[in-house]
Structures are given as structure tokens and as C-alpha cells.
Amino acid sequence: MIELYILRHGQTTWNAARRIQGSTDIELNEKGRQAARNTGKAWEDMGLHFDAVYSSPLKRAYETACLASAYTGLEVHRDKRLRELCFGVLEGEDVTHINDPGTDPLHGCFFEHPERYQRPEGGESLEELCARVQSFLEDLMKKYTHGERILVAGHGAMNKAIMRVLKKTPLKDFWSGGFLKNCSVNIVRISPGQCEIIEEGKVYG
Template structure:
């Protein structure tokens, strides 16, 4: 990533969006959705690594936002402490996709235990919701888009850090690029979006995990990422 530019244009907000650190359910390949699980020891170290990097390279951060799910808010507080930001604003709208009846299941057994929910989760129909209170892709995409645009509207001319989840990041990529990203969204990857006052989106950095290079934390970062 190097050093981000010191200044952000007056009519643009720069949002440094980071996926949370590895969790106990990531490590055991269990589907989380909006259920709670804690950061592993590796997940805490990943969060500390990305926090150190942002403290050195991302200057003039105005605020830190986070999903209110524990794995994201814990990652956010580690980052906020490192960059000297006193508060983390938690937002329900930054949560992971709700996976309905799939939440808590081992990924390998999901298609056997909840076949209808599993089928809905990988459906090509963007309006098909997952049985058990789960979201459709369109619901996820609209929620994620509106969350980031609301943050941007309040921080034009500023840089903010946002901690969220794999499926949310995929949705944000679609809004910025018009297609699905390839590969997994790694834990504590850095992704930089710019949103203008007129809600024009651009993506200047995607999937950067240079802060994990040369450590076993890089291997751990490949786990999870929901249904992908």
C-alpha cells in the first residue's frame, strides 16, 4: 500500500475497509453469518499487524467505523488504539450477510443438514433469501452500499477506516467494479474505496495483505469468507 496520499479531495471520502481477524469459527471452517465467534490468537495478531501498518502508512484518519459483531469490533478497537482514535462507531448495517439456518454449521455438512438453505445461499437469483431469516444477495448489496455511502456522506474530504466482513466486502467490490471479485477475501485485508458527494464509486486497492507476508498469519487469513 505504501503511504496513502496525505490529503483527500474535498468532495470525496476515502474509506479504508478491512476484514476482521481470524475467528474460532474461521479456523474450524464453520459458517458464521451474523452469529458470534471470537478472534483466535492468530486473529488478534493479524489485527495488530494491520493496525501497525495503518498507523505507519494511512495518515489523517478521521474516524473508525465497525460492524457491531464482536469479531469486527474487537479488530476495530485494536486498530483504533494503534492510530490514536478514541472511539469506534459500531453499525448494525455493516454486519456480515445473515445466513439463516446455515449459521453455526460446519461448511462441509451444510449442504446435507440444510439443503434448501444451502441451495438458496448459492442461488443465481439475487432476490432469493436464505430460509431461517437469511438475506438475499440484493438485500446484502443494498445494505452494504447504503452503509458505506452514509459514512462517506459524513466524511467528505476525509479518510476513515471501516471494519467489516467478507461478504460485505464482496458486495462493495460489485458496486465499485460491476463484477464479482476473484478468490477469497482474506482476514485483515486492506481495501480502499473512494466515494464522491454524488455517490460515484472507485476502488484503488483490493485484497492487500502485505502486513502478513512472511508469517503464518498469511495462511490463516485464507480461512472463512462465508460461502465462497
């Protein structure tokens, strides 16, 4: 059995401007850094212990992981399988391209009907995202077998992919539980053949 704390990165300037980030490597803004520090302070005050910390290699997730886990003194391990879904030619565009079918009939169903979402030019499908996330989780379960508590810092869609793989839900339910806010945390206990959801979308401070 292991316990996962699945943390979304703090806010960036592109989040604030409602631009699609995906694999584009955007740094946190000061609001995002402060939210990550607040999260770490709350955990420190709780006396929360982690055994390992993993992160997407993208700056916004890695810095969030470093700030939130600074009190632990643990090394943050970057894993490319935890990077955000690549949106290809849509990266840098307004988010209406993925949440408004009127603006973009091909990709605007991303949130409402993820099962119909088409991979943009140069981008990834949700199935490809879930496959690499599953590979990461399988390796994690092999490595940690004694009730370890692991922090995983990632992204909105990537963290939802983790939840989908663990819950074994169909693609149409990819966004079940609601969209994840910046610096929100999902807490999950995993044992062979079982997944217990402790918290979804919890924000500290």
C-alpha cells in the first residue's frame, strides 16, 4: 500500500491570462510560488511526512514540488512521464479552443466530452497521456510496497489522468470530480486491486 499526494502546480502568467500551456515550459508567477509555500507550510504544521517526491520536469510543476516539500529536505525526482498533455499547435492560444465548440469544433469538447477530443497537430491524445501515467504508477507500485507516502507534482490534465487510471473510469468521465485548481491536492491510498480516495481538490491556505 502507498499513499499519494497528487499536487497540481501553482499559478503561472499563462494560467492568469487563460492561455493553453500543455508542454510549453512556463514558470510560476509570484501568486503561484506563494501558494506552493503555503501548501508546504500547512503540511509542515501538520507534521506530514513524505518518503519521496516526484515531479513533472516542467518548471511550473518542479518549482511547486520544491517549494511545497522544502521542509522535508527530500530530493525532487523529475520524471518525463508526468509532463502535461501536449496540445501541439494550440499551445499559447486562448483556452476557448479547448472549452468552446463554437470557437473550435474539433477540440472545444475537451472538457465537456473528452471521449470526442481530437489530438491537435503536433499534440497528444488523452489515451497517450493515460498510457504514460499508467507506466509511471506501475513503476511506483513496484518500488514502494510498505505504506510509503509519496508526493507527485504535476498538472491539471496529467493529474486527472492519474485519477482516471486509478479509478479505472471510461474516458468520458475523465473530468469527474471537477477541474483541479492551482495547488490543489488529491490524496489517494493504493493497494493491489484497490484505490481509496481520501480527498479530491483540497487547497491548503
